[in-house]
Amino acid sequence: YCESGPLLRNNKGEPWVAQRNRPRRNRKSAVIRRMVQEAIVRPSNFIYPLFIHEGESDEAIASMPGCSRLSAGSVLKEVEDAMQYGVKTFILFPKIPDQLKSNYADECYNPEGLVPRTVRAIKDKFPEAMVCTDIALDPYSDQGHDGVVENGQILNDHTIAQLCKQAACQARAGSDVVAPSDMMDGRVGAIRDALDSEGHITTSIMAYTAKYASAFYGPFRDALDSHPGFGDKKTYQQDPANGREALIETALDVSEGADILMVKPGMPYLDVVLRLRAATDLPVAVYHVSGEYAMLRAASERGWLDEKKSVMEAMTCFKRAGADIILTYFAKNCAKWIAQDGEPCY
Ligand code: PBG
Numbered sequence: 001y002c003e004s005g006p007l008l009r010n011n012k013g014e015p016w017v018a019q020r021n022r023p024r025r026n027r028k029s030a031v032i033r034r035m036v037q038e039a040i041v042r043p044s045n046f047i048y049p050l051f052i053h054e055g056e057s058d059e060a061i062a063s064m065p066g067c068s069r070l071s072a073g074s075v076l077k078e079v080e081d082a083m084q085y086g087v088k089t090f091i092l093f094p095k096i097p098d099q100l101k102s103n104y105a106d107e108c109y110n111p112e113g114l115v116p117r118t119v120r121a122i123k124d125k126f127p128e129a130m131v132c133t134d135i136a137l138d139p140y141s142d143q144g145h146d147g148v149v150e151n152g153q154i155l156n157d158h159t160i161a162q163l164c165k166q167a168a169c170q171a172r173a174g175s176d177v178v179a180p181s182d183m184m185d186g187r188v189g190a191i192r193d194a195l196d197s198e199g200h201i202t203t204s205i206m207a208y209t210a211k212y213a214s215a216f217y218g219p220f221r222d223a224l225d226s227h228p229g230f231g232d233k234k235t236y237q238q239d240p241a242n243g244r245e246a247l248i249e250t251a252l253d254v255s256e257g258a259d260i261l262m263v264k265p266g267m268p269y270l271d272v273v274l275r276l277r278a279a280t281d282l283p284v285a286v287y288h289v290s291g292e293y294a295m296l297r298a299a300s301e302r303g304w305l306d307e308k309k310s311v312m313e314a315m316t317c318f319k320r321a322g323a324d325i326i327l328t329y330f331a332k333n334c335a336k337w338i339a340q341d342g343e344p345c346y
Helices: 023-027 030-035 072-084 114-125 156-173 187-197 215-224 244-255 267-279 290-301 307-321 331-341
Strands: 046-052 068-070 089-094 130-135 148-150 153-155 177-180 204-211 260-264 284-288 325-328
Touching (some): 046 072, 046 114, 046 331, 068 072, 114 156, 153 156, 156 177, 177 187, 187 244, 244 260, 244 267, 260 325, 267 284, 284 307, 307 331, 325 331
Parallel strands (some): 046 068, 046 089, 130 177, 177 204, 204 260, 260 284
Antiparallel strands (some): 148 153
């Protein structure tokens, strides 16, 4: 034993813990750490959400510094820029002028509306870009809800009738992936049938499968001016307290023909990502939502967090938890950091 404590000494007389398994050996250099890395974030894993509006110039979003509502020209520039770094998939969110909003949200299937026009413009200019479109009524609803409202209730099946028209309209415009974010019961199957009946058999459905009634969507609702006009979204979005319920939604979305399943929000819901990963062999996506973006941006701006390191750590943790696909407002920045530093860059 050595004088300093109950440690053995090796043949050279040095302190020695009789420990054969030393996990630190696999951490001893950057080379070996990289060699044994389990979860790797690549630019191709990202879906980059873009806010669009009718304006001629971009409008900064106060609660999401670094994000703007983009003009038609700026969207194309942003797509081109992101594609250079290997981010090739985008999802569009429109800010719709008040005068086009209504309870039935009929603007959502106007073939000359903001979303179909933007989809066509992106696909025309960048045929290899993949464009996803959100399916839900809220940007078009004068009630700020994801469905048709009657007597303070959100009508499930009336809403689905509108969502089917919205999905078909987006598919006709060339959307590669439609993403129902509304949480109505049965919408995935109904949308699949609506698409198929028009021959859109290759249009994918990325279902917001486990979408929670979350306070972390606040900045997004600022961006779209889509805060609920009354009440909250708890009669359709899931209670943050519930994990098993996500598996009920998973079984339904799988049986209704979803191609990709999504969990939303991201960082506080990694256990749900893990549960979906175990419950399905479909690709799993996670949405790092506006409030999560705002938190990381705000802390980084104050110098309280290292932005690159904390954001890339969060992205890596999504992949570790089982996500294949990450929707994040940081997508372009992450791809730039990966291009500069290689993987990992935290
Ligand atoms: C609307 C929708 C929301 C988000 C994506 N689609 C907001 C909501 O459900 O109120 C939130 C995204 C984010 O916060 O980044 N159906």
